[in-house]
Amino acid sequence: MRSSTITSYATTGAQLASAGFVWPSKYDYVEDLYSLQAGVIRHGFIDNVNPCSFSENTKGRQDAAAWVRTAYHDAATHDAAAGTGGLDASILFETDRPENPGTAFNDTFGFFAAHYNGGVSFADLIALGLVTATASCKGPKVPLRLGRIDATEAGVLGVPEPQQDLDTHKAIFAKAGFNTEDMIAMVACGHTLGGVHHEDFPDMNENANKGETSRFEGNDNDHAYLFDNAIATQYLDGSSQNPLVVGHNDTTNSDKRIFGADGNKTMNAMKDTAQFQAKCADIFARMIDSVPAGVKLTEPLESFDMKPYINKLALNSNGTLDFEGRIRVRVTEGTNRNGEDLAVRLAYTSRDGSNNGTIETTPERLKGGQSQGLFNELFQWFSFATKLDASAGIRGFTIELSVPSTGAPATVFDNEGTGLYPVQDTVLYQTAQSCMDTNTASASDPFPFTVTAAVRKDQAAAGAAVAMELALRTPRQGIVIDKLEKKTFPLAKSDKKIPSDEYVLYEMQMPLPSSSWSTTFEIVLGEGESAKRVTQLYSNSLAGVACTPL
Numbered sequence: 001m002r003s004s005t006i007t008s009y010a011t012t013g014a015q016l017a018s019a020g021f022v023w024p025s026k027y028d029y030v031e032d033l034y035s036l037q038a039g040v041i042r043h044g045f046i047d048n049v050n051p052c053s054f055s056e057n058t059k060g061r062q063d064a065a066a067w068v069r070t071a072y073h074d075a076a077t078h079d080a081a082a083g084t085g086g087l088d089a090s091i092l093f094e095t096d097r098p099e100n101p102g103t104a105f106n107d108t109f110g111f112f113a114a115h116y117n118g119g120v121s122f123a124d125l126i127a128l129g130l131v132t133a134t135a136s137c138k139g140p141k142v143p144l145r146l147g148r149i150d151a152t153e154a155g156v157l158g159v160p161e162p163q164q165d166l167d168t169h170k171a172i173f174a175k176a177g178f179n180t181e182d183m184i185a186m187v188a189c190g191h192t193l194g195g196v197h198h199e200d201f202p203d204m205n206e207n208a209n210k211g212e213t214s215r216f217e218g219n220d221n222d223h224a225y226l227f228d229n230a231i232a233t234q235y236l237d238g239s240s241q242n243p244l245v246v247g248h249n250d251t252t253n254s255d256k257r258i259f260g261a262d263g264n265k266t267m268n269a270m271k272d273t274a275q276f277q278a279k280c281a282d283i284f285a286r287m288i289d290s291v292p293a294g295v296k297l298t299e300p301l302e303s304f305d306m307k308p309y310i311n312k313l314a315l316n317s318n319g320t321l322d323f324e325g326r327i328r329v330r331v332t333e334g335t336n337r338n339g340e341d342l343a344v345r346l347a348y349t350s351r352d353g354s355n356n357g358t359i360e361t362t363p364e365r366l367k368g369g370q371s372q373g374l375f376n377e378l379f380q381w382f383s384f385a386t387k388l389d390a391s392a393g394i395r396g397f398t399i400e401l402s403v404p405s406t407g408a409p410a411t412v413f414d415n416e417g418t419g420l421y422p423v424q425d426t427v428l429y430q431t432a433q434s435c436m437d438t439n440t441a442s443a444s445d446p447f448p449f450t451v452t453a454a455v456r457k458d459q460a461a462a463g464a465a466v467a468m469e470l471a472l473r474t475p476r477q478g479i480v481i482d483k484l485e486k487k488t489f490p491l492a493k494s495d496k497k498i499p500s501d502e503y504v505l506y507e508m509q510m511p512l513p514s515s516s517w518s519t520t521f522e523i524v525l526g527e528g529e530s531a532k533r534v535t536q537l538y539s540n541s542l543a544g545v546a547c548t549p550l
Contacts, residue, residue: 006311006312006313007024007310007533021302023304024422027146028536029119029120034131034144035303035373037050039371040370049063049067050136051225052064052138052193054224054225058107060195060197060213062195064193065133065194066194067129067130068130068134069194070104070108070130071087071129072287073099073105074087074088074089074091074126075176076172076176077155077159078291079176080175084155084156085155086290086291087127087148088151089148091105092151092480092481093479097157097159100159101201104197106480108129112126113482119520131284131288137193137225138226138228139192139280140277140281142281146297146301147295149295161254163252165257169254169258170261178286180262181262181266182286185280187258188232188266188270189280192226192227193227195214195224197213203252216243216244217234218240228276229270229271232271233271235255235267236271242255244256305330305335308421309326311326312324313534314429314430314431314432315428315500315550316387319390319499319502320387320388323359323388323394324385324386325383326364327382327383328379328380332378332379339369339378339380344401345360346361346399347400351392352392355392359397360384361383363381394423395422396419397420398413398415400413426455426459427532428453428534433550434451436543436544437546438543450508451508451521451523453491454498454503455506457502460506466525467491467523469488470539471520471521472484473513473515473516488524491507492506492507492508517543518539518540518543519539520536520538520539521539522534522537
């Protein structure tokens with residue numbers, strides 16, 4: 001069960017800026033998937049492709065290769081001139097096409113489904129999948145930009161197929177914006193992992209046993225399991241076992257035709273390990289950045305140096321505010337930070353800016369208090385929990401990082417020069433007064449779902465609307481991934497007595513479809529850019545939990 005991480009902010013100003021990360025951002029969740037792969041706090045997006053090997057559960061399947069193939073088949077039908085297609089998750093609707101054979105696509109979708117919610121598009125997950133699979137197999141760092149928008153229907157036909165001639169392949173790649181050198185590099189990089197499955201291509205895989213795979217780099221595990229340039233060196237020295245190079249049916253030996261399309265100039269360059277890795281990083285980045293016109297991608301994502309997490313900001317039974325969370329500090333080699341010799345505290349400012357205070361943090365100890373990300377990133381965690389005066393409230397905080405052993409002045413982090421990590425206390429998510437009864441309902445019945453918020457009295461008196469925005473999951477016929485549709489449900493003012501003169505409660509009760517028991521929602525006060533929001537809330541964190549009176 002995923003616990004909620006609460007982010008409270010005004011709608012304006014949340015972005016991923018090219019100069020650095022400004023918190024909060026609509027890409028917070030994706031950055032967590034990217035950065036928290038292992039350790040004390042983890043999302044484990046890498047799990048299905050780590051280690052980079054052929055699956056023990058599905059004979060002959062290399063999941064990392066399937067993730068790369070999924071990204072390619074989604075992006076392959078891009079029309080650069082028309083500005084259509086590209087990496088837009090249209091592959092979800094295209095798995096019944098002859099050009100997309102096999103179960104690997106739906107298996108890949110099934111794994112991504114656990115990470116798909118209102119905080120990420122499915123197309124961005126597919127791109128992240130390629131970046132993660134490549135890294136897990138000791139390949140290059142592929143830049144990851146974000147902001148892709150999911151298609152709502154199938155795209156055009158046109159994924160290249162092995163039996164097509166070279167001119168057809170050149171034309172398909174050119175339509176997508178790639179020249180002959182690009183085509184050779186993309187195919188070579190894509191085929192350094194995986195192989196040809198007998199049940200998907202029986203005419204090309206002579207192995208008659210179901211589940212067997214003729215690997216692109218042979219059965220030498222030192223090569224077949226890794227993202228290396230054996231695909232090039234074996235082709236050039238005549239030792240290739242690639243079924244698309246030396247297959248018994250020359251009509252389907254598409255890799256042989258493609259690799260030799262420029263007289264082996266590109267393949268000779270790629271026999272150099274450094275050039276192979278650099279070309280693959282470049283061509284994969286350009287491939288996943290092929291998006292429909294009008295889609296604007298961010299600058300390449302990097303793991304953030306300093307990142308706060310607010311786990312709770314809520315009114316308690318004593319009339320004060322519980323303020324709890326964590327601070328994540330990057331201690332990767334090269335940062336000159338020793339995770340065991342760091343101290344973190346928050347310097348916060350009250351709602352009207354007239355009062356200041358400090359909050360001490362405690363280092364996490366479980367598993368060394370550290371998490372690991374892709375590309376050898378390492379993070380140290382510090383937790384905090386305090387109570388704030390509800391009348392004074394909180395507007396935001398800076399983070400002070402110091403090294404106790406030196407006694408040197410602390411380094412102050414102010415959210416990339418914006419002055420503060422912002423926090424709004426105008427509308428609060430009342431976790432303890434929110435619940436979902438999963439014990440009395442059957443699996444096919446909707447779950448009784450209660451959401452409670454506390455709103456400052458001045459806003460309540462002004463009549464500002466309070467609502468929940470829910471990413472409602474709807475199953476789709478023949479599609480592995482549910483449709484996510486944002487639905488708004490109003491909260492009504494409650495007449496319950498509470499221990500505060502500063503806030504009033506708003507409540508909403510609804511039957512939540514069982515398909516949406518694990519989804520995301522937000523609490524919203526007001527409308528438009530001036531709205532106040534509490535984001536990154538997870539319904540499954542309330543499963544089986546009873547509501548507690550305030």
